[in-house]
Amino acid sequence: MPELPEVETTCRGIAPHIIGATIEKLVVRNGSLRWPVDKNLAKYLKNKNILSVSRRAKYILLGFENGQLAIHLGMSGNLRIVSPEETVKKHDHIDVVMGKGGVLRFHDPRRFGAFVWVEGELSSHKLFKDLGPEPLEDAFDLDYLFACSRKKKVSVKSFIMNAHVVVGVGNIYANEALFMSGIHPERFAGSISRKRYLRLIENIKKVLSMAVERGGTTLKDFTNAEGKPGYFSQQLLVYGRKGEPCVECGCTLQELRISQRSTIFCKKCQK
DNA sequence: CAGCGCCCCTGCCCGC
DNA sequence: TGCGGGCAGGGGCGCT
Numbered sequence: 001m002p003e004l005p006e007v008e009t010t011c012r013g014i015a016p017h018i019i020g021a022t023i024e025k026l027v028v029r030n031g032s033l034r035w036p037v038d039k040n041l042a043k044y045l046k047n048k049n050i051l052s053v054s055r056r057a058k059y060i061l062l063g064f065e066n067g068q069l070a071i072h073l074g075m076s077g078n079l080r081i082v083s084p085e086e087t088v089k090k091h092d093h094i095d096v097v098m099g100k101g102g103v104l105r106f107h108d109p110r111r112f113g114a115f116v117w118v119e120g121e122l123s124s125h126k127l128f129k130d131l132g133p134e135p136l137e138d139a140f141d142l143d144y145l146f147a148c149s150r151k152k153k154v155s156v157k158s159f160i161m162n163a164h165v166v167v168g169v170g171n172i173y174a175n176e177a178l179f180m181s182g183i184h185p186e187r188f189a190g191s192i193s194r195k196r197y198l199r200l201i202e203n204i205k206k207v208l209s210m211a212v213e214r215g216g217t218t219l220k221d222f223t224n225a226e227g228k229p230g231y232f233s234q235q236l237l238v239y240g241r242k243g244e245p246c247v248e249c250g251c252t253l254q255e256l257r258i259s260q261r262s263t264i265f266c267k268k269c270q271k
Numbered sequence: 272c273a274g275c276g277c278c279c280c281t282g283c284c285c286g287c
Numbered sequence: 288t289g290c291g292g293g294c295a296g297g298g299g300c301g302c303t
Contacts, residue, residue, distance in 0.1 A: 003296060034279070034299080058297075075297055076281075091281085110280045112297060127299085154274065162274095163298075170296060239296095260276070262295085 002073045002216070004135070004168035004208055007058045009216035010079050014104060015053040017081040018062070021098040023048050030093040034074060034114040037094070041117055045069070045096070056122065057131055057167035067119040070127070074112030080105050132166045135204050136212075140166055142198050149197065152189040157258050159189035160204065169204060171261050172239045173211070177203040179238045184270040185263050186256070238264040 002010070023045045031037035038044075044067060052063035060079070062069040071079065082105045084097065089107070094115060096104040106113065122128045132148075133139035148165055149156075157178060160169050169177070178185050180203040183196055192200075237247055242255040246266040256263050 006296085032280090034297090072297080074280095075295070108280095109282065110295090112279065152273085158274085161297095172296060259274095261297095 002058065002077070003170040003172055003211070004058060005211035005214075006216035007060060007073060007168075008055060008212050010073070011053055011055045011060050014060075014079055014081060017102055018050050018096075018098065018104055019053055021050050021100055021102065023050070024097045024099050027095040027097060028093070029088070029095075030111070033093070033108070033111050034072070035116065037115050038117050041069075041115065044117055050098075056128060057134075057163060058170075059116075059127075061118075061122070067117055068122065070114070070116040070118050071106070072114040072116075074108060074110060074114070076110040077106065077108035077113035080107070130164055132162075132164050135166050135168050135208055140201065140205075142194065142201060145201055146194050146197050149189045149192065154189050155186045155258050156183060156189045156192055156200075157185035157263060160200070161259075161261075166204075168208070172236065173204065173207050175239045175264055176207050176237055179265060179270060180207065182270055184267075185258060185265050238266070240264070 024047075026042040026045050028037055028042070031039075045064070048064045048066060050062055051065065052061075054061045054063065056070075058072060060071045060073075062071070073079070082103050084101060084103055086103070086105070088095075091109045091111075092105055092107050093111070094106040096106075098104065106115070116127065118125050118128075133144065145166070149159060152159055154162070157174050159165055160177070161171070161174050175185070177200060181196065181199040183192065183200060238253055241253050242262075242264050244253055245251065246253055246269060249266065249268045251266060251268050253264050254267050256265070
């Protein structure tokens with residue numbers, strides 16, 4: 001479900017409800033997520049205060065005095081604040097029950113999500129130590145990306161979706177940013193000019209920040225922390241528009257697969 | 272070691 | 288209406 005804007009929206013949505021709260025208990029109904037949920041997690045969290053809520057890549061991080069809880073929403077996960085009386089539905093796998101009476105509820109049909117306990121420095125944890133820069137931060141700039149791309153034989157689409165290069169660029173926004181930049185998704189990363197990488201960086205930042213401003217409404221089944229759906233009003237230019245006319249030139253948008261992922265592009269506008 | 276493909280899992284949509 | 292196949296927004300991991 002979530003691209004980076006949805007994760008960021010979730011983060012901002014839950015933060016005011018959970019910062020400063022004390023964990024009363026953790027209820028794990030189904031711990032078979034991407035990795036089995038640590039049997040001791042409830043013990044680590046019990047009676048601990050939530051000191052901070054932040055995000056790194058698509059992981060939501062809850063900070064505690066004794067460590068951090070990294071939550072990933074996978075493809076189909078969401079987090080909501082609910083009251084303790086709220087009926088438990090199918091795929092409501094985990095409840096973080098807070099002292100004030102609120103519950104942070106994790107729902108994830110496909111169970112590609114994750115609850116990972118991290119002790120010590122985040123940057124020394126295996127899931128985080130090799131991650132590239134955040135796309136909306138200044139470290140993601142032309143000098144960095146261009147240097148990184150040299151001698152790379154992968155397609156530019158795989159390149160920008162590689163978390164070692166830059167985090168948080170998912171399939172939808174990779175398609176969108178490449179279209180906006182006039183770059184064919186199958187071009188080799190190493191054969192693209194500085195000038196075109198500058199456009200690509202600008203467009204990645206633009207499309208992601210616009211989506212964040214809009215509250216992460218990219219996805220048809222996205223619900224925010226209050227459980228309200230997004231508007232799905234964001235005008236995607238290419239993603240999900242196979243066979244429809246290109247908004248620029250009117251010719252029919254094509255589909256190809258890059259690393260098993262749907263790739264929509266305009267063969268006339270993207271070279 | 273770069274790069275590709277596999278897989279985890281459920282839901283949904285399409286064609287027969 | 289039922290069923291099988293394919294596909295879906297992610298991403299770590301094992302292999303070549």
